Amino acid sequence: MKGSKFLLPALFKTLILPPSLFTLLLLLLPPSTPWKIIGYILSFPIVYIVRSNLSVYLSTRRAKALGARDIPRVKGRWPLNLDILVDWAKSGSEEEVGRMMVLLKRRWGGSYNTRVLGEDQIISSDPLVLKHVLLDDFDNFVKGEKFKDRAVDFLxxxxxxxxxxxxxxxxxxxxxxxxxxxxxxxxxxxxxxxxxxxxxxxxxxxxxxxxxxxxxxxxxxxxxxxxxxxxxxxxxxxxxxxxxxxxxxxxxxxxxxxxxxxxxxxxxxxxxxxxxxxxxxxxxxxxxxxxxxxxxxxxxxxxxxxxxxxxxxxxxxxxxxxxxxxxxxxxxxxxxxxxxxxxxxxxxxxxxxxxxxxxxxxxxxxxxxxxxxxxxxxxxxxxxxxxxxxxxxxxxxxxxxxxxxxxxxxxxxxxxPVPLNIRRTVRPSLLPTSQGGPPMYMPGNTSIILAFILMQRDPAVWGEDVDEFNPERWMNDGLGKRERExxxxxxxxxxxxxxxxxxxxxxxxxxxxxxxxxxxxxxxxxxxxxxxxxxxxxxxxxxxxxxxxxxxxxxxxxxxxxxxxxxxxxxxxxxxxxxxxxxxxxxx
Missing domain, CATH: 1.10.630.10 (Cytochrome P450)
Incomplete structure (x- = not known):
């Protein structure tokens, strides 16, 4: 079956592991039917919440050990940040591409972790982060096996x-x-x-x-x-x-x-x-x-x-x-x-x-x-x-x-033409920031969306006339270091x-x-x-x-x-x- 390499482990963690753990737990619970039904239903969200919070705890602990800090985690309007998923789906049909990220950037900075459904998903428009991903730590940021699995029949x-x-x-x-x-x-x-x-x-x-x-x-x-x-x-x-x-x-x-x-x-x-x-x-x-x-x-x-x-x-x-x-x-x-x-x-x-x-x-x-x-x-x-x-x-x-x-x-x-790109870490990485201070800890096996279009429309990079179409900015002495990066x-x-x-x-x-x-x-x-x-x-x-x-x-x-x-x-x-x-x- 196509995609089974990643699908089957995901189904195991989502559908098999929770009831399996509950079955073991039944040995400690009264053998009544209501307990079985309630326990079976609750096993899914309980295991999910435990896994999600454990990953946050371990990530924070590793960041501190390396003298780094967490990438800001978005706190959405809805549980599990499902509102971000909905807003993302509206891009193009009801909203302009990138507006959701513009609003999130104002609140959470140039790099942030959306944590949709409890999974790490980084988005960044910080020039230093994008340079780090695409150049400084290039071998660590890859397309990844998951992308290859989805595109192999085409590419x-x-x-x-x-x-x-x-x-x-x-x-x-x-x-x-x-x-x-x-x-x-x-x-x-x-x-x-x-x-x-x-x-x-x-x-x-x-x-x-x-x-x-x-x-x-x-x-x-x-x-x-x-x-x-x-x-x-x-x-x-x-x-x-x-x-x-x-x-x-x-x-x-x-x-x-x-x-x-x-x-x-x-x-x-x-x-x-x-x-x-x-x-x-x-x-x-x-x-x-x-x-x-x-x-x-x-x-x-x-x-x-x-x-x-x-x-x-x-x-x-x-x-x-x-x-x-x-x-x-x-x-x-x-x-x-x-x-x-x-x-x-x-x-x-x-x-x-x-x-x-x-x-x-x-x-x-x-x-x-x-x-x-x-x-x-x-x-x-x-x-x-x-x-x-x-x-x-x-x-x-x-x-x-x-x-x-x-x-x-x-x-x-x-x-x-390519407003966004995506990479995935092979191992943890420490991301620099344009604001200075300690680097940000990015766990291994984590995806990051590189928002080129936001960076190239950022007044902090291009000045207050960033929205003006002005070819002259490229002429005479050309761009400064900040704009080039x-x-x-x-x-x-x-x-x-x-x-x-x-x-x-x-x-x-x-x-x-x-x-x-x-x-x-x-x-x-x-x-x-x-x-x-x-x-x-x-x-x-x-x-x-x-x-x-x-x-x-x-x-x-x-x-x-x-x-x-x-x-x-x-x-x-x-x-x-x-x-x-x-x-x-x-x-x-």
Whole structure:
């Protein structure tokens, strides 16, 4: 049974141990039926309370022995802090992501222990704690066996589902492929141009978040494999400038998998995310069916012939010219013969590149609509440095766009694609604090949620203008030490995102080409605007959140105009609906 490694011990402690102890206790109690019934019922909460209080006592005792102190334990409104569990469940459906943590931080500080259902669960947005977890005590904070157990059917033995020596092996295998020398803006520009040309320009509203998700998928697959998802199949066996297309083994089944690849990846991520939220008992919710069977069949059907073709190319002498690219998959098959290992790495890489890139591009567009004065300055720099559509987008052009890079950094600060992360201790650890004083004792085998989004919106780190979208803070002398340590949108330490060159190259290229597209539309007296009137019912940001009274801990201090959620990555609830509409001010 899947998940039984952790489920069975949990069921034993919860359902078997209490009545077993009570059975032994019966030897000391009168043999009457009422005593048996009452004792059996009470055995569950009694054992639970004893275990919970014993763990608190032992943790406090160990902390004192090490000259440390306990991490503040939250005292919720309801018994066993069940209100925190309810508030967490409301994030995204009734509340904005992170607001619960904002309120808890005000009362309990930058790091605290929620102790939901009597179990330690640490949450922190303290830069020193996050640095300690991700760098200083890196080997002690792992994904953990429980996470791997829940994600193995999706991520397999890939880099995002491994720790220790296995993770180091994956990292060393993949790192060379992510070097900037292998990532060129010329590879992505045609896809972006086609995307922009396909957008409606006559006032029709459309969900650009959804469209950007498909664009990100296409560009990730293009860079990884050379496959063009937007191309229709042909009957010829051809080889193009940016990749290889072998038609002899392409089937109807593969075409179907290609069409549904994005949906399959999203479904698989949500299944794993649900398992993580449910916890140890997740197998009980999948007794009648395995929700990963269908999406994984689609994903594997898509990648199988592509991997087989890559193996066919391996070892062949390629008479390539300078315009042609050797793709990520080619470098993988040159490094290993393991087909399953290659499949796992492709799935892991696609997971990282598609969703995080789509989130970054979505919020870049969102900010352009939300802060047109910032957008004007961005487009002015792009016109000055990158020129018009006749000039090719190159790495040299991208390097000169200082304000554009600052713009992207500020987008990632306020809207990090991965707003939260989680690690688990192998052994106890002493956590430092920004407030000074004794360190905090964190027991072994305990989870900690790293709240990047709270840290990057913390006025104690970024100053009183923390909620302002201000790219200038990244320019001139740049950030101070405090701000640099409080910015982790690319993760931090040994697990820092290897895909940063890919994401930055694509995002810069996209913003350059989008700017040119907007300039062209502006010559026709059209601007890109929010389409609030078509936002799906129940997904519009509550009007109270934009008021002085209702914006407390929400909507970036009332400055946001869309509901920000975090299902898998940071996104806009209901989609980012926009339209290219006539600018009546310019046509007067």
């Amino acid at each position: 397999g033995d890939g880099i995002f589902n491994s720790d220790g020596e296995r993770w180091k092996f994956h990292r060393s295998l993949m790192r060379p492929f992510f070097h900037p020398i292998h990532i060129s803006p010329q590879l992505f520009a045609p896809s972006i141009q086609r995307f922009l040309s396909s957008l409606p320009t006559e006032g029709e509203a459309f969900d650009i978040q959804k469209d950007l998700g498909q664009l990100a998928l296409e560009m990730a697959i293009l860079w990884m494999t050379g496959e063009h998802l937007s191309d229709s199949t042909s009957s010829d066996h051809t080889r193009g400038e940016t990749g290889y297309t072998f038609k002899d083994d392409v089937s109807i089944e593969w075409e179907e998998a290609k069409r549904h690849l994005g949906d399959a990846m999203t479904t698989a991520q949500r299944v794993v995310g649900k398992r993580v939220k449910i916890g140890t008992v997740w197998p009980l919710f999948e007794l009648t069916h395995d929700p990963l069977i269908e999406p994984m069949k689609t994903i594997r059907t898509f990648f199988k012939p592509i991997i087989e073709r890559a193996f066919k190319r391996k070892g062949l002498t390629r008479e390539t010219d300078e315009r042609e690219e050797i793709h990520f998959i080619d470098r993988l098959v040159d490094a290993t013969d393991g087909m399953k290992l290659i499949e796992d790495q492709l799935i892991n890489t696609l997971l990282a590149s598609r969703d995080t890139l789509a989130s970054c591009l979505t919020f870049c567009v969102y900010v352009l609509c939300l802060h047109p004065e910032v957008g004007s300055k961005l487009r002015e720099e792009i016109r000055s440095v990158a020129g018009d559509e006749n000039r090719e987008v190159t790495k040299d052009v991208i390097r000169e766009l200082r304000y554009c890079r600052a713009y992207i950094n500020e987008v990632l600060r306020l809207y990090p 409080g910015y982790m949108s690319w993760n931090y330490g040994p697990r820092m995102c290897m895909g940063q060159p890919f994401a930055l190259t694509v995002t810069h290229t996209f913003l350059i080409l989008l700017s040119r597209h907007l300039d062209k539309l502006q010559s026709e007296h059209k601007d890109m605007r929010f389409a609030f009137d078509v936002q799906p019912q129940g997904t519009a940001i509550p009007s109270a959140w934009t008021t002085k009274e209702g914006c407390d801990g929400r909507a970036r201090g009332g400055k946001d105009r869309m509901w920000v959620v975090a299902d898998v990555v940071l996104a806009i609830k209901g989609g980012l609906w926009v339209r290219f509409d006539h600018d009546h001010e310019r046509t007067k």
